[in-house]
Amino acid sequence: MYYNEIAGVKVSALGLGNMRLPKVEGQGEKIDREKAQEIVDYAMSHGITYFDTAYRYHGGESELFLGEAMKKYPRESYLLASKFPGHMMEKKENGMMGFTSLLAGHPDTTVDALFHEQLRKCQTDYFDFYLLHNVSEKSLVFYNDPEIGIVDYLLEQKRQGKIRHLGFSSHAVSAETIDDFLKRHEGAFEFVQIQLNYMDWKIQDAKAKVEVIARHGLKIVVMEGVRGGRLANLPAPQMEKLQAVRPADSAARWALRWLQGIPEVAVVLSGMSTLDQIVENVETFREPNPVSPAEKELLQEVAESMLSWVPCTACRYCTEGCPMELDIPRMIAAYNGLKNGDHMAGYKPDEAQPSIDPRRCIGCGSCASICPQNIRIPEILQELAQMLTK
Numbered sequence: 257m258y259y260n261e262i263a264g265v266k267v268s269a270l271g272l273g274n275m276r277l278p279k280v281e282g283q284g285e286k287i288d289r290e291k292a293q294e295i296v297d298y299a300m301s302h303g304i305t306y307f308d309t310a311y312r313y314h315g316g317e318s319e320l321f322l323g324e325a326m327k328k329y330p331r332e333s334y335l336l337a338s339k340f341p342g343h344m345m346e347k348k349e350n351g352m353m354g355f356t357s358l359l360a361g362h363p364d365t366t367v368d369a370l371f372h373e374q375l376r377k378c379q380t381d382y383f384d385f386y387l388l389h390n391v392s393e394k395s396l397v398f399y400n401d402p403e404i405g406i407v408d409y410l411l412e413q414k415r416q417g418k419i420r421h422l423g424f425s426s427h428a429v430s431a432e433t434i435d436d437f438l439k440r441h442e443g444a445f446e447f448v449q450i451q452l453n454y455m456d457w458k459i460q461d462a463k464a465k466v467e468v469i470a471r472h473g474l475k476i477v478v479m480e481g482v483r484g485g486r487l488a489n490l491p492a493p494q495m496e497k498l499q500a501v502r503p504a505d506s507a508a509r510w511a512l513r514w515l516q517g518i519p520e521v522a523v524v525l526s527g528m529s530t531l532d533q534i535v536e537n538v539e540t541f542r543e544p545n546p547v548s549p550a551e552k553e554l555l556q557e558v559a560e561s562m563l564s565w566v567p568c569t570a571c572r573y574c575t576e577g578c579p580m581e582l583d584i585p586r587m588i589a590a591y592n593g594l595k596n597g598d599h600m601a602g603y604k605p606d607e608a609q610p611s612i613d614p615r616r617c618i619g620c621g622s623c624a625s626i627c628p629q630n631i632r633i634p635e636i637l638q639e640l641a642q643m644l645t646k
């Protein structure tokens with residue numbers, strides 16, 4: 257494992273994301289603790305020091321799991337990062353905060369109570385890295401509200417030693433949103449977590465975001481480095497192009513090596529759901545081996561050949577609030593497959609598999625309002641339904 261630095265702290269170049277831990281079959285977001293512990297133990301014994309979670313990952317179970325999983329390790333032997341879910345909160349009366357979106361229905365709370373609940377769940381006295389979760393055009397109203405004063409509150413926690421380093425994650429549409437937020441709270445943040453990979457360089461304007469963050473002299477923590485698995489599982493024609501150059505390398509290794517070439521990137525998070533994935537990724541980060549200029553060009557070609565794909569990262573945010581309990585990312589994968597002549601991975605909507613039947617969508621739009629990729633989900637499902645009828 258090689259290491260970088262964020263604000264003078266040595267961090268492993270590969271971090272373990274705890275949003276896609278192995279799950280118990282048929283039980284929603286419930287974590288398979290035995291398998292997940294194996295992944296954590298492998299990470300700890302192979303030099304990974306950065307562990308990332310958030311209030312709502314795995315329906316709130318991720319922080320609890322990590323708190324228990326790390327108990328056997330000395331607290332100073334790993335770096336813990338979690339996030340404040342302000343992107344799913346609203347101000348109420350008397351200093352109370354209510355939850356919205358996927359967290360709607362949770363009892364009202366205060367900023368202070370929620371932050372300390374996170375510390376308790378993680379069984380720790382402090383977070384090494386703490387982030388505002390998803391600063392975007394939609395969540396600015398909460399994060400910039402002077403009455404809530406979330407940034408000042410977190411800076412106070414930092415003074416008290418409960419936060420070592422403060423940052424924020426962002427799925428903002430525009431790089432300007434990140435720039436404006438950093439300017440408004442100048443000096444408050446020490447790092448930014450963004451979605452970055454060789455496809456999003458163009459479609460999510462990630463290049464401009466990297467430039468903005470670099471101008472502020474900050475380091476980057478990467479999320480969605482393989483775009484929710486899409487870049488780890490390329491269609492055959494694109495994969496053949498890569499294999500012609502490096503026959504032994506997987507698509508995931510190509511994507512991760514592309515990230516190694518960006519100097520501002522300090523940590524690449526990967527939500528590794530199997531031991532095989534973490535074994536391969538640890539090997540990829542044994543030492544820096546960034547793509548050459550020619551390889552970079554080849555990846556750009558691959559990205560351009562997939563620009564028409566619906567950019568779903570399979571984060572599954574949308575599925576939790578779907579009244580019809582539809583498996584939206586699976587249907588989008590099928591849509592992409594049908595449109596681009598790729599394999600359909602057993603996609604066959606029928607009575608036995610109602611969760612993948614787009615004809616059951618009632619068009620309520622609850623999924624689209626939460627999708628961090630701003631995908632027009634009901635429209636895609638309607639089109640998929642028409643394709644099936646044809």
Ligand code: SF4
Nearest residue numbers: 568569571572574627
């Ligand atoms: S459609 Fe959007 S919210 Fe749903 S899984 Fe894909 S990226 Fe996530």
Ligand code: SF4
Nearest residue numbers: 578617618620621623
């Ligand atoms: S629009 Fe369709 S897919 Fe989206 S939440 Fe509503 S029923 Fe589910």
